[in-house]
Amino acid sequence: MIGTNHQIQYDASKCVGCKLCYKACFVDVIRWDEEAKRPVFKYVEDCEHCFYCAAVCAKDAIVVIPDYASEHMLQSFERYQ
Numbered sequence: 001m002i003g004t005n006h007q008i009q010y011d012a013s014k015c016v017g018c019k020l021c022y023k024a025c026f027v028d029v030i031r032w033d034e035e036a037k038r039p040v041f042k043y044v045e046d047c048e049h050c051f052y053c054a055a056v057c058a059k060d061a062i063v064v065i066p067d068y069a070s071e072h073m074l075q076s077f078e079r080y081q
Contacts, residue, residue: 027043
């Protein structure tokens with residue numbers, strides 16, 4: 001998504017390194033740092049705000065905050081009238 005300002009808040013102190021968020025991210029926004037044993041959030045602007053990563057995190061270490069003001073999030077139904 002171009003022109004978004006999505007945010008992903010991550011609390012490393014809650015993370016247990018289960019990789020579920022990494023495996024859940026189908027758009028490859030979340031990468032895995034094998035050395036640090038933690039997720040790395042790359043290309044957050046490509047986040048589809050599906051909330052899968054936050055939903056699968058049993059420790060609530062991830063919060064997705066979509067940019068509702070972005071052009072991608074604005075919907076127009078004029079073409080259906």
